[in-house]
Amino acid sequence: MPHDHADLHPGQDDCLGCTSPDLAFARHDHDHCAADVLARAEQLAAASGARLTPVRKRVLEILLESHKAMGAYDVLQRLAADGFGNQPPVAYRALEFLVDQGFAHRIRRLNAFAACMHPGETHAPTFLICKACDAVAEAPAAPVRAALDAAAQAIGFAIERTNIEALGLCPACRTVAP
Amino acid sequence: MPHDHADLHPGQDDCLGCTSPDLAFARHDHDHCAADVLARAEQLAAASGARLTPVRKRVLEILLESHKAMGAYDVLQRLAADGFGNQPPVAYRALEFLVDQGFAHRIRRLNAFAACMHPGETHAPTFLICKACDAVAEAPAAPVRAALDAAAQAIGFAIERTNIEALGLCPACRTVAP
DNA sequence: CCTTGACGTGTTACAGTATAACATACATAA
DNA sequence: TTATGTATGTTATACTGTAACACGTCAAGG
Ligand SMILES: [Zn+2]
Ligand SMILES: [Zn+2]
Ligand SMILES: [Zn+2]
Ligand SMILES: [Zn+2]
Numbered sequence: 001m002p003h004d005h006a007d008l009h010p011g012q013d014d015c016l017g018c019t020s021p022d023l024a025f026a027r028h029d030h031d032h033c034a035a036d037v038l039a040r041a042e043q044l045a046a047a048s049g050a051r052l053t054p055v056r057k058r059v060l061e062i063l064l065e066s067h068k069a070m071g072a073y074d075v076l077q078r079l080a081a082d083g084f085g086n087q088p089p090v091a092y093r094a095l096e097f098l099v100d101q102g103f104a105h106r107i108r109r110l111n112a113f114a115a116c117m118h119p120g121e122t123h124a125p126t127f128l129i130c131k132a133c134d135a136v137a138e139a140p141a142a143p144v145r146a147a148l149d150a151a152a153q154a155i156g157f158a159i160e161r162t163n164i165e166a167l168g169l170c171p172a173c174r175t176v177a178p
Numbered sequence: 179m180p181h182d183h184a185d186l187h188p189g190q191d192d193c194l195g196c197t198s199p200d201l202a203f204a205r206h207d208h209d210h211c212a213a214d215v216l217a218r219a220e221q222l223a224a225a226s227g228a229r230l231t232p233v234r235k236r237v238l239e240i241l242l243e244s245h246k247a248m249g250a251y252d253v254l255q256r257l258a259a260d261g262f263g264n265q266p267p268v269a270y271r272a273l274e275f276l277v278d279q280g281f282a283h284r285i286r287r288l289n290a291f292a293a294c295m296h297p298g299e300t301h302a303p304t305f306l307i308c309k310a311c312d313a314v315a316e317a318p319a320a321p322v323r324a325a326l327d328a329a330a331q332a333i334g335f336a337i338e339r340t341n342i343e344a345l346g347l348c349p350a351c352r353t354v355a356p
Numbered sequence: 357c358c359t360t361g362a363c364g365t366g367t368t369a370c371a372g373t374a375t376a377a378c379a380t381a382c383a384t385a386a
Numbered sequence: 387t388t389a390t391g392t393a394t395g396t397t398a399t400a401c402t403g404t405a406a407c408a409c410g411t412c413a414a415g416g
Contacts, residue, residue, distance in 0.1 A: 022333035022334070025335070108341070109341055137335075139329045139335075143325040144329060146325070147321040147324070147325045148322050151304065151319065151322060155315070156348075157200075157203070157317075158346045158347045160346040161344070161346070162342075162343065163287050163341060163345075164341070164342050165286075166326060166335070166338075167338055167341075168338040168339070169335070169336045170334075171333065174334065
């Protein structure tokens with residue numbers, strides 16, 4: 001989904017940075033980053049008939065405020081402050097919707113949720129979680145998934161869903177604390 | 179660690195089945211399977227100085243009763259029935275020890291724990307979880323881990339620990355419920 | 357011998373995560 | 387209109403995990 005962007009270099013016809021895997025770990029124009037993902041999610045929802053209601057959209061906005069994963073109860077606090085319900089199911093249901101639609105991912109290692117940074121694109125989510133700054137990036141996972149599929153196929157196992165998560169240090173935090 | 183096994187074919191000098199990844203999904207001599215792993219764990223503990231105390235050993239035995247993952251509270255119930263403490267920390271501490279020693283793995287998708295089926299061998303654990311029969315197998319993961327390392331290295335991320343889990347249908351359950 | 361310190365176990369109490377079940381509201385369709 | 391499906395809100399409860407302290411054992415060092 002091409003879009004205008006003031007910072008584009010001459011001859012650059014799209015904001016390539018928006019889909020870069022390491023963007024989460026680098027300083028970048030995150031307002032643009034988040035707005036772009038939100039717009040794409042809205043388009044996808046409209047196209048598929050999925051109802052991105054106020055609560056659900058608000059939850060996605062909240063997740064998109066940073067590249068960190070948020071616990072359901074943190075999301076809930078924000079929702080309550082915005083006048084929505086303040087009971088756990090309110091947050092969990094909205095999060096479940098977003099996950100089902102592919103607009104968010106569940107990071108099981110953290111008992112938390114993160115906005116999907118490239119909704120619509122089919123991707124076997126693979127997460128790199130920085131233990132120092134808590135940022136979460138979706139890494140390019142095609143080769144990982146292929147290797148996993150091969151291992152499964154070798155023994156006749158049919159994979160339906162995967163959770164691939166790696167904990168470590170992002171490029172920025174590595175240099176600070178070796 | 180070679181060992182005697184009555185079922186070995188002539189010319190077979192070790193129980194190769196014990197390390198086969200799909201063993202968890204196939205009918206097999208599980209008593210032998212579990213006893214073998216337990217013996218290996220005991221040897222490793224003795225060699226490293228790690229203290230495989232009664233509670234810890236009992237927890238490993240409990241995990242080894244099947245190829246399924248068990249929740250900490252299920253383990254705890256069993257411990258209590260055996261006369262050990264019946265408070266959560268008793269189970270969690272023993273499980274933590276086993277995980278630290280590489281005698282068990284934590285399956286985050288299930289909030290549960292499973293015995294490691296090849297302790298001592300360095301392995302980046304990758305789990306195949308059957309959603310029908312709940313069996314959990316550790317798959318050969320070297321290629322998966324290599325692909326993940328490559329993806330991480332490409333953006334300068336230093337991986338420390340990984341959780342790679344796949345949910346699906348095992349060979350046996352596939353044929354029953356397509 | 358006795359002390360000291362490390363470690364393992366047991367307990368209380370609590371924190372954090374998640375869901376079941378029911379009530380209400382609103383949309384759309386028959 | 388009435389019915390039906392879906393979304394939201396609420397109560398209550400279940401499930402998962404940890405902090406902190408008390409007690410016992412054992413080995414090292416006085
Ligand atoms: Zn961003
Ligand atoms: Zn970082
Ligand atoms: Zn077995
Ligand atoms: Zn199965």
